[in-house]
Amino acid sequence: QKEVEQNSGPLSVPEGAIASLNCTYSDRGSQSFFWYRQYSGKSPELIMSIYSNGDKEDGRFTAQLNKASQYVSLLIRDSQPSDSATYLCAQETSGSRLTFGEGTQLTVNP
Amino acid sequence: KAGVTQTPRYLIKTRGQQVTLSCSPISGHRSVSWYQQTPGQGLQFLFEYFSETQRNKGNFPGRFSGRQFSNSRSEMNVSTLELGDSALYLCASSFSVGGARYEQYFGPGTRLTVT
Numbered sequence: 001q002k003e004v005e006q007n008s009g010p011l012s013v014p015e016g017a018i019a020s021l022n023c024t025y026s027d028r029g030s031q032s033f034f035w036y037r038q039y040s041g042k043s044p045e046l047i048m049s050i051y052s053n054g055d056k057e058d059g060r061f062t063a064q065l066n067k068a069s070q071y072v073s074l075l076i077r078d079s080q081p082s083d084s085a086t087y088l089c090a091q092e093t094s095g096s097r098l099t100f101g102e103g104t105q106l107t108v109n110p
Numbered sequence: 111k112a113g114v115t116q117t118p119r120y121l122i123k124t125r126g127q128q129v130t131l132s133c134s135p136i137s138g139h140r141s142v143s144w145y146q147q148t149p150g151q152g153l154q155f156l157f158e159y160f161s162e163t164q165r166n167k168g169n170f171p172g173r174f175s176g177r178q179f180s181n182s183r184s185e186m187n188v189s190t191l192e193l194g195d196s197a198l199y200l201c202a203s204s205f206s207v208g209g210a211r212y213e214q215y216f217g218p219g220t221r222l223t224v225t
Contacts, residue, residue: 044200095158096158097158
């Protein structure tokens with residue numbers, strides 16, 4: 001079993017809709033989670049970090065962490081074509097080592 | 111602040127050769143991590159350096175090595191290159207956001223092609 005798993009993509013949503021990206025993890029040891037956005041041909045860009053159970057909002061992005069269910073999600077409200085990218089879920093598993101999911105490719109259609 | 115810089119951005123090498131990649135972290139960041147990204151394996155952790163010491167290491171063969179200098183700049187070296195080493199090599203610098211919580215910021219990467 002992979003340590004960090006993301007829901008299979010690709011995911012396609014219309015402009016203005018809510019995009020929901022999900023991630024599950026198996027290692028209960030670390031509770032630091034991150035969402036990175038990676039445009040094609042570019043490097044990952046940190047968009048959200050979450051360390052506590054519950055929701056964390058930043059603009060159109062909301063990260064949710066549910067430790068009991070070992071589940072992390074990212075909601076993107078009012079999705080824009082510029083949000084089209086691959087979204088990577090990562091867990092800090094040992095010191096400053098990040099373990100990544102395989103990524104979910106999101107396409108927002110105008 | 112300037113972001114993480116990596117050089118070179120693109121590199122083409124032949125099997126059996128060796129390569130050295132360089133990374134300069136964000137000013138003030140003392141931790142540098144290296145990752146390999148391939149279509150098949152995704153993003154995988156190579157190693158992490160903090161204050162010139164390797165603090166963490168991933169599951170890569172000994173052909174992959176690294177070091178960090180006193181100014182926090184880091185290099186990674188891959189010896190005896192194999193075709194499977196073709197990948198995007200990413201460097202990330204990290205800092206504490208409080209307690210044991212760290213955030214990592216990636217550089218643009220070095221695209222290595224082995225022929």
